[in-house]
Amino acid sequence: MLLYGVVFLVAYGVVPVARNRHAVWRLLTRLQNRPITIFAGLYLLVFFVVGLFGPIVYEDPGLNFGYAFQPPIGFSGELTAPQCAGDVTGGAFDRRCHGSWSYPLGTNHRGYPLGYLLIEGARIAVYVTVFTAAFVVPIATGLGIVTGLHGGIVDDILMSIIDVQMSIPAILLYFVGYAIFNPSLLLLLVSFGLLSWGGITRLVRSETLRRRERGHVLVARSLGAPNSYLARRHILPNVTNTVVPAMFQLLALLVLIEAGIAFLGFHELELYSWGSTISESINAQIAGQHQIRADRPASDIWWVSAFPALILTVTISALKVVGDGLRDALDPRL
Numbered sequence: 149m150l151l152y153g154v155v156f157l158v159a160y161g162v163v164p165v166a167r168n169r170h171a172v173w174r175l176l177t178r179l180q181n182r183p184i185t186i187f188a189g190l191y192l193l194v195f196f197v198v199g200l201f202g203p204i205v206y207e208d209p210g211l212n213f214g215y216a217f218q219p220p221i222g223f224s225g226e227l228t229a230p231q232c233a234g235d236v237t238g239g240a241f242d243r244r245c246h247g248s249w250s251y252p253l254g255t256n257h258r259g260y261p262l263g264y265l266l267i268e269g270a271r272i273a274v275y276v277t278v279f280t281a282a283f284v285v286p287i288a289t290g291l292g293i294v295t296g297l298h299g300g301i302v303d304d305i306l307m308s309i310i311d312v313q314m315s316i317p318a319i320l321l322y323f324v325g326y327a328i329f330n331p332s333l334l335l336l337l338v339s340f341g342l343l344s345w346g347g348i349t350r351l352v353r354s355e356t357l358r359r360r361e362r363g364h365v366l367v368a369r370s371l372g373a374p375n376s377y378l379a380r381r382h383i384l385p386n387v388t389n390t391v392v393p394a395m396f397q398l399l400a401l402l403v404l405i406e407a408g409i410a411f412l413g414f415h416e417l418e419l420y421s422w423g424s425t426i427s428e429s430i431n432a433q434i435a436g437q438h439q440i441r442a443d444r445p446a447s448d449i450w451w452v453s454a455f456p457a458l459i460l461t462v463t464i465s466a467l468k469v470v471g472d473g474l475r476d477a478l479d480p481r482l
Contacts, residue, residue: 149334150275153282154200161281178477185473188466195463199274202267212259220254220262220451221247229259254451256428260420262455269422269456272333273463276406277399279337280344285395288345289352293379293387296356307353310346318343322409331416336409340402348394355387389478396471400464407460422456429453 165172179185218233219225227236227245234248247254253262291310295303322339329335359365365382409415410423411430429452446453 150278153278156282156286157278175474175477179473182473182477185469185477188469188473191462191466192470195270195466196274196277198267199270199272203271206264206267209261209264212255215251215255215259216257217449217452218251218255218259219245219247220455221249221252223247223254223451225448253455256425256452257449262425262451265420265425266422266456266459268420269425269459272406272410272419272421273403275333276337276402279341280399280402281395284341284345285348285391285398288348289384289387289391291345292349292352293356293383295349296353297360297375297379297383303353306349310349313343314346316343319405319409323414326414331414333406333416333419336406336415340405344398344402348391348398351390351394352387355390356383359383359386389475392478393471393475396467396474400467400471403467404460404464422460425456426453426460 214229214231215233216229217225218229224237224244224246227238227243229245232245232248233250234246236243236245238244251261251263253266255261256265291306295306318340321343322336325335325339360378360383362382365378368378368382406415407421407423407426410419410421411427413424413427415421415424429446429449
């Protein structure tokens with residue numbers, strides 16, 4: 149499904165954009181006064197490349213409990229693991245392990261390098277973004293255009309379906325599937341994908357209702373142009389400034405939801421999401437309470453949660469910044 153999504157995005161996104169160099173240049177000209185949007189876009193490009201190809205280059209290092217909770221370079225922590233990749237200081241009862249370039253970002257309780265876990269988390273986030281952009285957004289856009297152009301009973305039926313869809317909590321559908329089929333990333337994507345496109349459909353429908361009354365659309369219709377032609381040539385190009393920002397907002401929301409569900413533990417255990425990595429430190433040992441994961445206080449192994457939380461925050465912020473920037477740059481009124 150990931151491969152199908154990538155092929156779809158390349159064929160109907162990257163290739164048309166590359167062919168229309170004038171429009172790309174005009175867009176970049178409008179964005180030149182928004183350096184933060186450009187930086188956010190470059191970050192998302194790096195994030196996508198790392199998430200897509202990083203796991204191929206950085207193979208699974210395997211379990212290595214002997215190097216559990218190694219601190220990042222430049223920091224030190226209490227030595228409780230059998231081995232330390234860096235220097236060891238302190239006395240017999242107060243030995244401290246210092247960070248090493250062998251594990252520049254430290255390790256978790258299973259000895260996995262944080263760099264590897266961050267790349268694996270990026271891979272999961274790329275799955276979410278590709279699935280949403282390639283399958284959810286096109287369906288939402290197409291239905292919005294259909295309801296706006298046809299109107300009548302078609303509009304009434306589809307909008308009624310959307311009202312019902314938006315009233316069902318997606319997380320409820322996921323937990324039902326979780327209980328029946330066991331957790332999986334595909335189940336999460338399908339659950340939230342099926343119940344998250346209503347907002348975009350409403351926006352596109354509203355734009356289509358306004359655009360279909362424009363003079364050039366009425367002339368094309370009077371000359372016998374079918375609705376498929378009107379949608380492809382006159383409606384879709386003029387609702388892009390609505391679809392693209394809404395898509396980026398939806399991507400940010402679903403990446404955060406996936407991390408939140410993984411943080412709570414309702415995820416596929418073989419996948420190393422940013423949320424599950426954060427929970428390995430946050431759910432550390434607390435005196436007098438039930439032990440969940442780590443056997444160290446969360447403050448002593450701060451790097452296990454700090455780095456994935458930072459990357460998650462930056463990714464969500466970048467998606468929102470790019471969405472807002474493209475909304476203004478694609479606005480035809482400007």
